[in-house]
Amino acid sequence: MIDVTLANFETEVIAASMQTPVLVDFWAPWCGPCKVIGPVLEKLEAEYGGRFKLVKVDSDQEQQLASAFGIRSIPTCILVMNGQPVDGFTGAQTEGKVREFLDKHVPEGDGMDFVPDEAEEAQALLESGDTDAALAKLQEALAVNPANDDARFDYVKLLIASGYLEEAGPALQPALVQIPVQIRFDALAQWLDALHFVAHDPRREWEVAQFDAKIAENKRDFETRFAKSRVLMSRGEWTDAMDELLEIVMRDRKWEDEAPRKAVVAILELLTPPKPKVAADATGKTAGGIEISGPSAAALDPQAELVSKYRRRLSMMLN
Numbered sequence: 001m002i003d004v005t006l007a008n009f010e011t012e013v014i015a016a017s018m019q020t021p022v023l024v025d026f027w028a029p030w031c032g033p034c035k036v037i038g039p040v041l042e043k044l045e046a047e048y049g050g051r052f053k054l055v056k057v058d059s060d061q062e063q064q065l066a067s068a069f070g071i072r073s074i075p076t077c078i079l080v081m082n083g084q085p086v087d088g089f090t091g092a093q094t095e096g097k098v099r100e101f102l103d104k105h106v107p108e109g110d111g112m113d114f115v116p117d118e119a120e121e122a123q124a125l126l127e128s129g130d131t132d133a134a135l136a137k138l139q140e141a142l143a144v145n146p147a148n149d150d151a152r153f154d155y156v157k158l159l160i161a162s163g164y165l166e167e168a169g170p171a172l173q174p175a176l177v178q179i180p181v182q183i184r185f186d187a188l189a190q191w192l193d194a195l196h197f198v199a200h201d202p203r204r205e206w207e208v209a210q211f212d213a214k215i216a217e218n219k220r221d222f223e224t225r226f227a228k229s230r231v232l233m234s235r236g237e238w239t240d241a242m243d244e245l246l247e248i249v250m251r252d253r254k255w256e257d258e259a260p261r262k263a264v265v266a267i268l269e270l271l272t273p274p275k276p277k278v279a280a281d282a283t284g285k286t287a288g289g290i291e292i293s294g295p296s297a298a299a300l301d302p303q304a305e306l307v308s309k310y311r312r313r314l315s316m317m318l319n
Contacts, residue, residue, distance in 0.1 A: 001045060004024070006065055017080040017083055023055070041098065042054065051107060068183075074090075076089070087104070123154075135158055138158065156172045157270075168188075172188055183265070211231075222255050225245075226244075226260060242268075261318070264310070
């Protein structure tokens, strides 16, 4: 069991999860149920003999991490695999329930392959330009295993990108009832909502200059700014959309239950480059290109650099 803070999160959780599932236990010293489940988790970590790694996050001391995972009550445990949260549970579960949860995800032997062959084949088909075949392959993977979140994410993302919005909604729904909802699925929901909004809003035909003229009349016309950002999202103009959303955050971060901030987070999740399916190498970077030590990995990837830039801008406005 390891205590994790923001300083060592990348190493102990993100990087480690590329090799072994990491169970993140969000707790607090004053929490009675936390003291009940803590020993259960430690016992199972020892019993499973390295098949998963247990880390603990003091949610009082590490509020930024707790917020990033959407923690609303403690104890909450989140399982991270391949750098992504895949499942979780809340409350002081019995040992049997925790064991059942772990057995659903944790591999039987050494080593892991979280990405199914179907997903890899679908990616190859997509790269060759055969979108319909890629969709069929991912749909087949989900039919075999509806709990395959990686295939579901790839399938829904491709449906949305291909304009199959009516099909995307039902395909996404099973992921939205998970507790907690994975950030990547919430991002897809935000994207889908933006596209549905634009499809039924007369401003979808507006030029940017028309939005800007109306906003110039009232800098705090957040409804028009937000509509503009959604139109920009629908056109794939992601950075311009984030610039408009950040203008709202700067002026009123609480507007509409923080909808602009949530939209920026969603766009950043959609733009984040996928993590290569390899282990961390000797350069000190995780398989996802996240720096552990040494020169910045983001500088090697313009897309990652863009995401990092806007994450910093958002963070500065919120602090």
